[in-house]
Amino acid sequence: MRNAGVWVGLVLLLFSGTMFFSSLSLEYRGSIGPGPGLFPLWLSGLLILLSVLYIIESFIKKEVEVSDILPKGKALRRVLLFVGSFLFFLLIVPFTGFCVAGIAMLSLMFMQAYKWYVGMAISTVVTLVFFVVFAVLLKIPLPVNSFGW
Structure with missing residues (x-):
């Protein structure tokens, strides 16, 4: 498992999942309209979808190794x-x-x-x-x- 795209996708998925479950504790609707939980819930949900698609794309396309993208010297x-x-x-x-x-x-x-x-x-x-x-x-x-x- 040396595919850098998969690792980046997994880190994004972990981050967006954490933000998604944190946003569930916020109020979705406020007294006059959208609450503080609306934007982080939808944004993190979209990021979950995009990170899953990126992981799938990383498996399908040419594999980029982690050692190729790390700086040297x-x-x-x-x-x-x-x-x-x-x-x-x-x-x-x-x-x-x-x-x-x-x-x-x-x-x-x-x-x-x-x-x-x-x-x-x-x-x-x-x-x-x-x-x-x-x-x-x-x-x-x-x-x-x-x-x-």
């Missing part, structure tokens, strides 16, 4: 660097706050493409812009350190 290192830096961000953000963790994560990602000081400058500007937009303008609470950033 430099691309694999970049994917692993992205995942690792994101996990690093998740681990340190409760302690350091959004700004410090964001700068650290983006700096790790930009080290591959830019000189260290250019990557640090870009990551600082991007993180501060996101902080101003979300925390200051939109008033969305972000994790902060003892200095408030």
Whole structure:
């Protein structure tokens, strides 16, 4: 069972089935019309149908192996660097706050493409812009350190 299409279809089927059964707990009809369960129920039901059709199509058409679509070499290192830096961000953000963790994560990602000081400058500007937009303008609470950033 090395057919990548079948595995993707099974993951989509599992996801859509979970969403379908979760949407059953929501109210289908509200007092003035459709309730909060209408859209997720129909959307996840459609996704179940499409994922089953995709699994069937993957069996019928030419088989694509999982090893053919996975990145290799430099691309694999970049994917692993992205995942690792994101996990690093998740681990340190409760302690350091959004700004410090964001700068650290983006700096790790930009080290591959830019000189260290250019990557640090870009990551600082991007993180501060996101902080101003979300925390200051939109008033969305972000994790902060003892200095408030």
